[in-house]
Amino acid sequence: xxxxxxxxxxxxxxxxxxxxxxxxxxxxxxxxxxxxxxxxxxxxxxxxxxxxxxxxxxxxxxxxxxxxxxxxxxxxxxxxxxxxxxxxxxxxxxxxxxxxxxxxxxxxxxx
Amino acid sequence: xxxxxxxxxxxxxxxxxxxxxxxxxxxxxxxxxxxxxxxxxxxxxxxxxxxxxxxxxxxxxxxxxxxxxxxxxxxxxxxxxxxxxxxxxxxxxxxxxxxxxxxxxxxxxxxxxxx
Numbered sequence: 001x002x003x004x005x006x007x008x009x010x011x012x013x014x015x016x017x018x019x020x021x022x023x024x025x026x027x028x029x030x031x032x033x034x035x036x037x038x039x040x041x042x043x044x045x046x047x048x049x050x051x052x053x054x055x056x057x058x059x060x061x062x063x064x065x066x067x068x069x070x071x072x073x074x075x076x077x078x079x080x081x082x083x084x085x086x087x088x089x090x091x092x093x094x095x096x097x098x099x100x101x102x103x104x105x106x107x108x109x110x111x
Numbered sequence: 112x113x114x115x116x117x118x119x120x121x122x123x124x125x126x127x128x129x130x131x132x133x134x135x136x137x138x139x140x141x142x143x144x145x146x147x148x149x150x151x152x153x154x155x156x157x158x159x160x161x162x163x164x165x166x167x168x169x170x171x172x173x174x175x176x177x178x179x180x181x182x183x184x185x186x187x188x189x190x191x192x193x194x195x196x197x198x199x200x201x202x203x204x205x206x207x208x209x210x211x212x213x214x215x216x217x218x219x220x221x222x223x224x225x226x
Contacts, residue, residue, distance in 0.1 A: 004154075031211060033213055033214075035213075035214075042216055042217075042218050042219065043155070043200065043214075043216040044216075045213035045214065045215070048212075048213050056212070056213060059213070091154055091155070093154075095211050097211075098143055098160075098206040098211040099145070099157055099160060099211075100145070100157065100211065100214060101157060102147075102154035102155045102156070102157075103154050104153060104154045105153075105154050
């Protein structure tokens with residue numbers, strides 16, 4: 001299996017622009033998680049889905065952040081409009097029996 | 112919500128010696144405790160996990176212990192090797208049946224193996 005796939009791996013954008021991060025979970029996994037990693041706050045859970053349905057989005061920092069999972073093999077995390085404080089590494093993880101497997105991450109830089 | 116504390120933040124050991132990283136958690140409902148290894152520029156990699164019905168689990172040079180009463184768990188790496196150098200994260204969550212909640216992570220321990 002190819003593992004969790006994320007794209008793009010790096011994204012540089014200007015403040016105010018829309019950013020879309022993409023994730024393909026491991027085939028057959030029924031949970032999908034989005035995390036953010038920064039030096040100041042460490043690894044934080046943003047939102048997670050079970051069978052494509054959002055279960056807990058309490059970690060989403062603001063209304064500027066939104067996430068969707070239109071089918072079992074694809075999810076997006078969108079930031080609109082982006083701000084410099086959104087700069088971080090965003091990870092997607094998927095799970096079947098509780099064990100979460102992480103993708104390589106997307107490094108987002110907002111200038 | 113859950114709060115996970117991890118110590119130390121940096122640990123330097125001689126190659127071949129053992130390393131121990133400790134974590135405490137606050138939510139008594141947590142029942143799943145994984146450990147992740149993160150190398151520079153990569154995503155966290157699951158290396159071992161333990162559930163609350165077990166006190167200890169071992170996988171080759173890596174072991175994890177759990178004390179539910181005291182709400183703490185530890186990672187033990189024996190016979191350390193240069194490739195063990197990385198940042199290690201502990202985490203906690205609730206897991207029921209086949210499902211799992213999101214993980215709450217500790218702040219990480221930078222493990223340095225001195226040759």
